Amino acid sequence: MVKGIGASPGIVVGKVLVKKEEEIKIAKKTIDSSETEVSNLKSAIEKSRTQIQALYDIALVKMGEEEAKIFEAHQMVLDDPEVFGQVENKINNEKINAEYAIEQVVAPFIKMFDMMEDEYLKERAADLKDVAGRVTKNLLGIDMVDFSNLDSKVVIVANDLTPSDTAAMDKEMVLGFVTEIGGRTSHSAIMARTLEIPAVVGTGNVLSQVVTGDMIAFNGDEGVIFVNPNEEKIAEFNAERVKYDAFRTRLSTLVGKESVSKDGVHVELAANIGTPEDLDSVLRNDAQGVGLYRSEFLYMDRESLPTEEEQFEAYRKVVAGLEGKPVVIRTLDIGGDKKLDYLPLPEEMNPFLGYRAIRLCLDRDDIFRTQLRALLRASAFGNLKVMFPMISSVEELRDAKTIVEEERVKLREEGIAFDEKMEIGIMVEIPATAIIADLLAKEVDFFSIGTNDLIQYTTAVDRMNEKIAHLYNPCHPALLRLVNMVIQAGHKEGIWVGMCGEVAGDPRLIPVLLGMGLDEFSMSPISVLNARWIIAQLSQEEMKIVAETAMNLPTASEVEAYLANTIQLED
Amino acid sequence: MKEANVILINATGLHARPASMFVKEASSYACDVTVEKDGTEYNAKSIMGILSMGAMKGDEIIVRANGEGEEAAVKALAALIETGFGE
Known part of the structure; x- marks a missing residue:
């Protein structure tokens, strides 16, 4: 048994084909005729060009333009005068063999790009390796593994x-x-x-x-x-494979269908994402929107704060990509366990109870304003909603909204377009927030319940602490009651209530949430179709009773047992 | 020989998509085209060269062309930079 990282779902049983990484030993040789060597190089380049073109064509059909672009980049490397042009010069000047010349020219570039922090440039190093390897193999007549055949x-x-x-x-x-x-x-x-x-x-x-x-x-x-x-x-x-394949096939029939319960109640099944690259899986799994776009990923793995333009580009891409479907973007949620190298925060005794998320943003409003401008500008391109994390009081909400209003005024003066009706909501992830949900509901357009932190703060359990991890349980009656309170408080003021924590996609709890009247369920894209399947089998009227009963059971394990016995789903 | 001093105004500088747009445009001219930044010259027809230059927003660079069509080349490349690569 070997443990790796699950990268793409599915059950596989089959025969192995090992792709051998034959270390090609390249030695320096002195050649007699540089003319012959250059002509060999040129025919290897042309052969590579034909192969790359074929790959481009395949990729275009199978994966679309965006994914095929990588082979356009490969063509550019092939035509690069500083790469193969230099190889040719080296052969002529130093009378050395072509493969050695390639290695000599390419190695410094790869070394340089590999050392850079920039992900884009690291990928270019991979392109260069790929192309140089291809030309070398064509030169030496080494067969390339061809998975297309x-x-x-x-x-x-x-x-x-x-x-x-x-x-x-x-x-x-x-x-x-x-x-x-x-x-x-x-x-x-x-x-x-x-x-x-x-x-x-x-x-x-x-x-x-x-x-x-x-x-x-x-x-x-x-x-x-x-x-x-x-x-x-x-x-x-x-x-397992037969079962899994049948399961996926059945789910694929739900693409394009509505998310509606047996008794005709419509809900929204949305996806949680971290970067614009996740868009593809949102669309493939037919999510009806994005319920949580974690903007902090834009701030990570880099050396300085992202500019307004960079943020605008990322937000616009997602909002436009969803073509009018709602996209809830959470403002910067940093601090706690999420740190930025270029933004040193003081060491804290209790980082989860400390300087983080909206608290940091209200203090460093320069950072906050840049993000809000980018968000407002992107709102002109679709259905964008802004959500503040870690709001614990009405004051904080008002302060944040005041800053939004100030930025709106500036944009209007500058004549820059934005959506005047852009909705503003908050994450409900602190018990205090849940308790005053009735007061907060009067001042926001929506709530989104963040269960991961809400459980942690409600039960005073650090879920990373293995000794007490068993106390972290979403079926705790306290959590169910808080969630219900928030939903009812929101509905009383006529606003919609969503959930973007792990619980929203938990098959055991979807019935309870449906019964409580949750409007939007936001989860990993891969879980969306399964949630649609579950909801289609449930009646909201019946689930109201189930939710009521579950909330009144004394222990989490009794809640679990009750749900397991009461809810019978086809699997 | 023709040359032009230009300042990069687009957010990403000569990186990613703008870098390949620049190289493609430069490659469409027969003349030699180079870019100078901080006293070092790079081949404008080389994607690897342009990327390794690491030119960012706000950097000043000199676009230089020598040979057939030099005037048109400098004009087109400077315009590409000055319009922010349509970003």
């Missing part, structure tokens, strides 16, 4: 896969893949999800344990891999 169904195991590898994969023949390096957001993982090929990445050393032809089985959600599993394990995986 497999004659039997396989599970690919590799140290890493290049964009050229993944683009060529045929979903019919590639059952899944496993890579030794990479994380959930590495290129190969993203491609696996786009292509809907189950995958596990970041397994560490696994190539020493498998050879082509071995059996392998894995679950792309869990990231656990079994090499040469016994008959029993294979049967187990096969049964």
Whole structure:
């Protein structure tokens, strides 16, 4: 058993095809005729050009223009005078072999880009490696692994896969893949999800344990891999696979359908996202909007605050991409366990009770105003709503709204367009906020309940602390009561109430939330269709009684047992 | 030889999409085209060269062309930068 990172869901059982990373040994050789060597180089470049063009065509059809662009970038590298132009010069001037010249020219670029913090430039280093490797192999007549032309169904195991590898994969023949390096957001993982090929990445050393032809089985959600599993394990995986495939097929029939209960109550099933790149999976899983866009990711992994323009671009992309569907963007939620290198915060005894989120933004209104301007400007491009995190009092809400109003006035004076009716709401994640929800509801357009923090603050349990993790339970009657209070308080003032914590996508609690009258459920994109399936089987009238009963049970375990016995869902 | 001093006004500078737009435009001219930043010259037809230059918003650069069509090349490339690459 090998543990990796689940990168793309699905159950896989099949025969291994190892992609060998043959270390090409390149030695310096003196050549007789630089003319012949240059002509060899040129034909290798032309051969590469044809291959890259073919990959572009495949990618365009299978994955669309955005994903195919990477091969346009490869063509540009091929035409780059400072890369292959220099290689040619080196061959002529130093009378050396072409492959050695390539290595000499390319290595400094790769080293330089690899050292940079910038993700975009790191990817260009990967492009350069990919292209240089391709030309070198064409020069030496080494066959390249071609996943577009497999004659039997396989599970690919590799140290890493290049964009050229993944683009060529045929979903019919590639059952899944496993890579030794990479994380959930590495290129190969993203491609696996786009292509809907189950995958596990970041397994560490696994190539020493498998050879082509071995059996392998894995679950792309869990990231656990079994090499040469016994008959029993294979049967187990096969049964799971059949079940899983039927499940996904059934869910795919729900794409384009409404989210409506058995008794005709419509709810909104939205998605939680971190970056504009998640847009694709939001649309693929047919979410009806974005219920939580965590803007803090824009601020992470960089050396300075993002500019208004950069933020505007990111927000606009998501808002425009959803074509009028609602997008709730949470303003900067930093502090607590989320830190920024370029914004040093003082060490605190209790960071979760400290200087974070809206507290920081109201103190550093320069940061806050830049973000609000970007948000307001992006609001002109679709249905954007702004949400403040960690509001604990009416005063904070009023202060934040005053700043929004001041920025609106400035934009109007500058003649810059924005949505005058943009909704403003708050996260409800602090018990104090839930308790005064009736007062807050008079001053906002919506609530979104953040259950992760609400449970933590309500029960005084740090969920990272293993010793007390068992006390962190969303079925705690206190949480159910608070959630219900917030929903009813919101409805009394005529505003909509959503939820964007883990609980919103929890199949056990969806019935209770439906019964309480929750309007919007926001969850990981992958959970949306399953939630639609569950809701279609439930009647809100019946769930009202279930919610009422659950809230009045004394313990979380009794709530769990009651729900398990009462709610019978087809699975 | 023709040259023009320009300041990058777009948010991303000569990076990502603007960088490839710039290189594609420069490559469409027969003349030699270079970009100078802080005293170092880079080949404007090389995507790797332009990216390694690391020119950001607010940086001043010199676009220089020498040969056939030099005037048109400098004019077009300066315009691309001055209009912020349509961002």
